[in-house]
Amino acid sequence: MRGLSGLLRYAGVLDTGAVLLGYSFAADGYADRPVRIISHAHSDHMLGLRESLQRSALIIATPATIELVEELGRLSMRNRYLFRQKALPLQYHRKISYEGEKLFLAPARHIVGAAQVVVETENGVRIAYTGDFRLKGTEIIMSPDVLIIEATYGSPRFRRPFKEEVEELLIDLVLDSVRKRPVVVYGYYGKLQEAMEILRRGGVEEPFVMPEKIYRVTRIAEKYGYMIDNYYMDTSISGKEIMARGRGYIYFAHMARARYRRLSGVSNIVLSGWEFREPVRRLDAVSWLVALSDHADYDELIEYVRRSRPRLVIVDASRQGAADELADAVRRLLGIPAITLPSNQPPETIMEYLGEELV
Numbered sequence: 001m002r003g004l005s006g007l008l009r010y011a012g013v014l015d016t017g018a019v020l021l022g023y024s025f026a027a028d029g030y031a032d033r034p035v036r037i038i039s040h041a042h043s044d045h046m047l048g049l050r051e052s053l054q055r056s057a058l059i060i061a062t063p064a065t066i067e068l069v070e071e072l073g074r075l076s077m078r079n080r081y082l083f084r085q086k087a088l089p090l091q092y093h094r095k096i097s098y099e100g101e102k103l104f105l106a107p108a109r110h111i112v113g114a115a116q117v118v119v120e121t122e123n124g125v126r127i128a129y130t131g132d133f134r135l136k137g138t139e140i141i142m143s144p145d146v147l148i149i150e151a152t153y154g155s156p157r158f159r160r161p162f163k164e165e166v167e168e169l170l171i172d173l174v175l176d177s178v179r180k181r182p183v184v185v186y187g188y189y190g191k192l193q194e195a196m197e198i199l200r201r202g203g204v205e206e207p208f209v210m211p212e213k214i215y216r217v218t219r220i221a222e223k224y225g226y227m228i229d230n231y232y233m234d235t236s237i238s239g240k241e242i243m244a245r246g247r248g249y250i251y252f253a254h255m256a257r258a259r260y261r262r263l264s265g266v267s268n269i270v271l272s273g274w275e276f277r278e279p280v281r282r283l284d285a286v287s288w289l290v291a292l293s294d295h296a297d298y299d300e301l302i303e304y305v306r307r308s309r310p311r312l313v314i315v316d317a318s319r320q321g322a323a324d325e326l327a328d329a330v331r332r333l334l335g336i337p338a339i340t341l342p343s344n345q346p347p348e349t350i351m352e353y354l355g356e357e358l359v
């Protein structure tokens with residue numbers, strides 16, 4: 001049987017945020033590999049895209065992510081041209097081969113288009129990379145040799161005892177507020193569209209109004225299966241008419257606006273995953289924080305690994321999160337070898353985690 005340290009030839013995470021998969025593929029950051037994958041269109045997963053566009057031969061992502069990158073990727077004219085030349089839209093579960101290695105994308109519940117990446121090397125080593133995900137609705141990749149996992153909420157400090165009821169409470173809060181005054185919902189791209197769909201499913205029929213960029217992302221979400229409908233750009237005639245009514249509509253704004261300019265005369269709802277005490281918390285007379293998250297919490301990260309049963313876990317330490325704590329928990333609670341990469345540990349410690357000795 002191959003030693004675990006041998007698997008590190010086929011899997012790794014660099015300081016640039018690049019997740020190395022096999023010999024040909026790098027996901028979510030630039031590395032000197034012929035194929036770049038984008039797991040989803042959040043900025044911390046589009047790192048180094050300019051370098052990848054210049055130096056990689058192919059850029060792989062789901063069709064929805066490819067459209068979102070054009071909206072959110074801040075590409076120059078030249079890079080937009082390169083992106084159109086090199087982008088290869090790949091549907092979930094459709095396999096491609098490159099230089100003897102196979103790759104497919106699997107669904108991840110996070111934002112529209114989000115994917116996990118699975119690579120099989122020429123000699124049959126299987127590496128899975130989760131990207132960002134919420135456990136519910138995410139396909140578990142079974143028995144990979146290496147599982148590379150995100151660690152946003154990788155610490156036992158980050159547990160949400162409430163899970164299902166957040167959505168119900170968000171619906172109730174909006175239904176209750178929208179009759180009295182306009183409601184403004186603040187969140188990041190992707191999560192706003194999740195919230196829109198939750199509200200529609202929950203029976204919120206009032207029109208949605210939003211700035212152009214959020215409107216365009218919403219159009220893409222709808223194209224790829226989200227049920228939203230009845231939404232308008234704030235600069236359109238319909239959008240202006242709706243807002244002139246003074247109530248009975250919901251406005252969606254980027255999270256950045258919640259920090260410095262929460263509006264008065266409206267009900268403000270801030271969507272944030274960084275809340276672990278209560279599903280809904282009142283911030284002031286007209287503002288609430290709703291703990292709607294698009295990431296697995298600590299328990300759910302552990303649960304993914306427990307069900308997946310990989311031989312080795314690599315926790316992505318290149319992005320914001322609690323990588324060391326998650327790797328420690330995987331070793332202790334599940335008895336599965338786990339390391340963080342990039343690592344600040346000495347080689348002896350890494351080898352010890354792998355159950356091997358340095359030679």
Ligand SMILES: [Zn+2]
Pocket residue numbers: 040042110132
């Ligand atoms: Zn993300």
